[in-house]
Amino acid sequence: MKYAYYPGCSLKGTGRSYEESLLPVFKALGAELNELKDWNCCGATAYMSVDEGKAAALVGRNLALAEMQGGDLVAPCAACYLTLTKTQKRMEEYPEVHGNVTRGLTASGLKYEGKVKVRHPLDVLINDIGLEAIAKKVVKPLKGLKVAPYYGCQIVRPYATFDSQDNPVTMDKLLKVVGADVVDYPLKTKCCGGSLTGTMPEVGVSLVHGLLHEARRRGADIIATVCPLCQFNLDAFQDQASKKYEKSNMPVVYLTQLLGLAMGISVKELGLHRGIVPVEPVLAQRELTHV
């Protein structure tokens, strides 16, 4: 299985441990990820607030590059995944949006015929690789580790088709197959505050607190996420939430880091040492630390 891989800006910066864990896990499962050559930023939510035509064009260029490279396009970042799927939908629905992209591409000698399939890693793990194949690779089951599966907003809303918008379960299934205890987490698709943690901390940090509080109340040792902004907010703003609301010491890691751990990949290789709230005490307590 070969895929084009669109890391996006966060996976090269604050979310680098997402990439560090995604690549070896996919490799071990026989899925080849080839980074999209010369990709550009997806525009996230900010570009749509300034220029709609250029926001579509940003995505259009990446789609054209992906079509040229071949294979489904894997987008692990929630914002990237959303802008890609949303722009595809808008190009079909609105001729003016299609026109923006086509004008840009034509002027640059590129083309896009609409053939790229955008995939989230959860979708690939469940539907292409499959739970059985993953189970076979488990050498160190995450026995006793209580995990709150946190999906965030933009993976399932509004356009994802691989999981439920109200109660997604793909991450729950993956965690169970590697032996973790999945705690019931009703806030699994609630917003982490996005960039409000930095711009309007009085609002953003309150959302972070709510999510941490509920995970703790449900008995979770750790929160697993598949979005770099969710991970960043819950991890990096946890000290501010602790100061303002209640003390919190909840490691927040990527799902791929936990899968890798169960598959025997080392803590360091998976970037598990990059948490601002350290994960090591929880892993030691559950006897999951290995080389």
Place this chain on the structure above:
Amino acid sequence: MRKIVQTIKFEGDVDPTFKDWIEGVPGGEKLHSCIQCGTCSAACPVSLYMDYTPRRLMHLSREGFRDEALGSLMLWLCTSCYACTVECPRQIKVTEILYTLKRRAISEGVYPSGFPVPVLAKYFYMMVRATGRMSEMWLVSLVFLRTNIFKALAMSGLGLNLLKTGRMPLKPDMISDRAGFRRYLDAASPEKKEAGG
């Protein structure tokens, strides 16, 4: 003494073209079918901090309260989580309508002054236009220096944490042909004077 302000408008005070303009922008077409049920406001994780909740903003926009809608704080509190859009029983793309209003507020310069969110959007826009990619650390530094130096100092603890964990590359990431990239963007949609200015 409290200031007396006019809180209710005469029909002649509103902009009767505002609704049609919104409905003409991709995503806005169903604004007229809002039944004011408030599902959007209930689904919204930040409506409790807003000056106008999503339901109220839909109504204001439809009735032509242009200045209130464009100048509202709520536009800049929306995190684009799409809960309202998914839950709306009339299939109104509330999030897209808010984007339409944000773009107009930025292009007319009528967003609330000193509010960091539109400043972030503009710097983000400029940075991606210049380099093709977004460097989180430079973006955040610019916005904080521009809007509130004291917050920038409070954030430095965070910056230190990110440096220590190797999560803050200092060198901005860029695509190869940046001039060609700008030509591409301008061919797709001509550069507006106000945008990013």
